[in-house]
Amino acid sequence: MxxxxxxxxxxxxxxxxxxxxxxxxxxxxxxxxxxxxxxxxxxxxxxxxxxxxxxxxxxxxxxxxxxxxxxxxxxxxxxxxxxxxxxxxxKKEYLESLLDSIKDDTRIGIPLASPASKIVIDMSSPNIAKEMHVGHLRSTIIGDALARTFSFLGHDVLKINHVGDWGTQFGMLIAHLKDACPSALSEPDKVNLGDLVEFYKEARKNFDASEEFQNSSRQEVVALQSGNPESIQAWQLICNQSRKAFQEIYSLLDVPDLIERGESFYNSMLPDVVSDLKSCGLLVEDQGAQCVFLDGFLNEQGEPLPFIVKKRDGGFNYATTDLAGIRHRVKEDHADELIYVVGAGQSAHFAQLQQVARKAGWLPEHVKMGHVPFGSVLGEGGKKLQTRSGETVRLKDLLDEAVASARAELEGRLKDEQRSESEEFISQVAQAVGIAAVKYADLSLNRITNYIFSFKKMLSLQGNTAPYMMYAYVRVQGISRKGGIDFTKLDNSECLKLSKDAEVTLAKCLLKFDEVIDSVVQDLMPNRICEYLFQLSQVFNQFYENCPVLNADEPARTSRLLLCDLTARTLKVGLSLLGIPLVERM
RNA sequence: GCGCCCGUAGCUCAGUGGAUAGAGCCCCCGCCUUCUAAGCGGGUUGUCGUUGGUUCGAAUCCAACCGGGCGCGCCA
Known part of the structure; x- marks a missing residue:
């Protein structure tokens, strides 16, 4: 509308x-x-x-x-x-004519954005040689949902995975592997990510205990940073094994097209970042570090806070890398908008980063930059989410458990209803419902607040949950199966007629989708889509109760079939913007 | 100490200037000879943290305070 x-x-x-x-x-x-x-x-x-x-x-x-x-x-x-x-x-007639105008449109009336922009989204960003955990869930799926929404509107989206693939920890890990498992450093697939995580823990222990090991670790860091071929090979093998594990998660979550540009990607650009800051007169040396002093950020003494781009020891830090990222995304990617889907705790960093990039002229006024902050995932009781033994929850375990719970739920229901379904059907539905439930539960909440993670809630079959929405879609597919209806071949020359209240209400809801997408793009809040889809599902279910479709007389029958089809397509598009799958039966 | 975020029904959360503040869960009642009842209808629930201010109008904006979380110069 x-x-x-x-x-x-x-x-x-x-x-x-x-x-x-x-x-x-x-x-x-x-x-x-x-x-x-x-x-x-x-x-x-x-x-x-x-x-x-x-x-x-x-x-x-x-x-x-x-x-x-x-x-x-x-x-x-x-x-x-x-x-x-x-x-x-x-007016009813106006609603009918609007529905009529979108019913044959594959975009159900949602126009493409004009002009299209180049949007670079920084998201997910796990660390090499560490497991992905709950902390990566929100960035990954919120970023993906925003990316899908922008893409649907015709924007050119680049999803960047700024992985932690560089730093002193690799010296430690390589030094330890030389003793503990040398073949891992020269041959592919000798160890998997789980092994690496274990080796890393041991390395850390060694590092804290042995001065000798500290020295060899530092030597490895130097060797790696100076480009020693063996060190580089070892590092690449470690990265590859981590990537495999990450990719498994991205496939499970259906988060495609992430372009990996880790910290190492920017290495060669870092000296220029610092020297260019110097030549534009922003760089100040303070206590041995190279910094840019900030406006509006004060320390405890009320003095301006420095933004450190080169440490006293000569090393660069994440501020430098992020500046290099901005430059690269503006100059090479020709970005019109930079989006960072990163936890709320980083908001000061991004405000500072933006200020420095603007001052240095690397981020022209016409290029927008936005931090999309989000809160934490908490466990029951509002405390940090962790396993019974007190460790952070691996994302893989969390997703597997969601799928297993969905499967148990489905099997129970099949038994109750005395239905018999193939193993293929069961596993496919459990997979879709389990993953959908996790993603939807997260995306449906206002991202800025913390939320309490609960399998029970998200897999609950009632309320604002993925299964509820999926079920509304399944009901439409049920009608099409039962009636042998091919929605694409519906004879719709007769225009839509809205007679009952439930039809009018459904029609109005269908026509509001464009307003919702608009507000999502405006505020970068995917939960608005969820809120809308929940409303649409509820309104559809009311229609379904009150308006028989297949048994209705013409012209109501065709008109209602059109409403069903439009509902299903709107749900499909809406959920696709969130990266959430649908099934035909469940 | 400074900065940012949060505080809404028993629980989990929507709602950021508009009319009697909403949903889901929970609890109670009703609806399957008819397209999957994972559904629908009905019922109960509030000092919108507190106090002041701005406004024709405030959960929403401003100020102060209370409570919780996070961040604050060489980790990323």
Missing amino acids: KTFLEQVKKRLKAAAVSTFGDELNDFEPVIDAASNPAFGDYQTNIAMVLASKVAQPPRTVAQKLIAAVDLSDWCQTPEVAGPGFINLRL
């Missing part, structure tokens, strides 16, 4: 200008969805906003506006209500 809203705003503005004068030329009307169905479909507060400007009572202003505006092609006669709201009620 986006275009509807724009047109109404245009007419309301024209009416305001013609009634009250040219000084309202820069006035922008606001129209919102009605807060209550009793108030119609849309409401506008413009009369209240204008009242003080034109020195007339709000209700009088509203009456005059109504008299001056003609919305009769779309709405019933507008009503003035309460303190001065103007309430709009859509």
Whole structure:
């Protein structure tokens, strides 16, 4: 209904200008969805906003506006209500014509963005030689959902995996492997990620205990950083084994097309970052470190805080790497927008990073940069999520458990309903439902707050959960199977007719999808899609209860089939924007 | 000490200037000879952390305070 809203705003503005004068030329009307169905479909507060400007009572202003505006092609006669709201009620015929115009559109009426932008999304970012854990879940799936949404709108999206693949820990690991498992350093597939994690723990222990080992670790770091071929080979083998494990998770989660550009990718650019900061006069040496002093960030003494780009020991840190990333994404990728899906704890870092990049001129004004922060995943009781033994939860284990729970649930239900299904069906549905449940539970919450992780809640078959949405879709597919309906070959020359309330309500909901996508892109909040899809599913289920489809007489039958098909396609597109799968039966 | 985020129904959470603040779960009641009842209908639930301010109008904006989390110069 986006275009509807724009047109109404245009007419309301024209009416305001013609009634009250040219000084309202820069006035922008606001129209919102009605807060209550009793108030119609849309409401506008413009009369209240204008009242003080034109020195007339709000209700009088509203009456005059109504008299001056003609919305009769779309709405019933507008009503003035309460303190001065103007309430709009859509005409059935208009809804029917709108549905008619999107029913043959594969994009169900969602226009492509114009112009298209190049959007670079920094997301996921696990560490080499460590397991992916719950901490990586949100960045990965929120980033993916945003990427899918932008792509659907026609933007050119680059998903970057800024993996932790460089640093002193590799010296430690390589030094330890030389003693403990030398073949791992020269032959592929000698060890897997799990082994590496164990070796890493041992290395850490050695490092803390033995001065000799500390020295050999440091030597390995130097060898690696100076490009010693054996060290590089060992490092690459370690990275490859980690990648395999990460890829397994990305496949499970269906997060495709991540471009790996780890810390090492930027190594060669770091000296330039520092020297260029120097030549533009931003660089200051302080206590041996090279820094840029920041505006608006103070230390305990109230002095400006430094943004350190070169440590006292001559090494670079993540600030330098991130600056190099910005430069590269702007210059080489030609990004119009940089998005960082990183935990809320990093917000100060990103604010500082942006300030320095702007000052240095690496981030031109026309390039947007946004940190998309999110809260933590907590365990029951609101404490940090961990296993019974107190360790961080591996993402793989978490996903496997979700699939196993979904399977148990499904098998129980099949037994109750005395249905018999193939092993292939069971495992396929359990997989889809389990993964969908985890992703949906996360994406459906406002990302900024922490949330409490609960298998029981997310796999619950009622409420705002993935299974509920998937079931609504399955119901439509059930109708098509039962009636032998091929939705793509529906004879829809007869236009849609909305007769019952449930049909009208469903129609209105279907037509709001574009507004929702708009707000998601605006605020980078995927939970809005979930909220919408839940509402759509509820409205569809009410329709399903009240309006028999296959047994209805024409023309209601075809009209309802069209509504079913549009619902299914909207659910499919909506869930696809979240990276959540659907099944035909469950 | 400074900065950021959070505080909404018993529980988990939506809602960031608009009309009587919503949903799901939980609990109770009703609905399967009809497209999968993983569904639908009905019922109960609130000092929107506190106090002040701005506004025609505040859960929403501002200030102070209380409670919780996170961050604050050489880890990333």
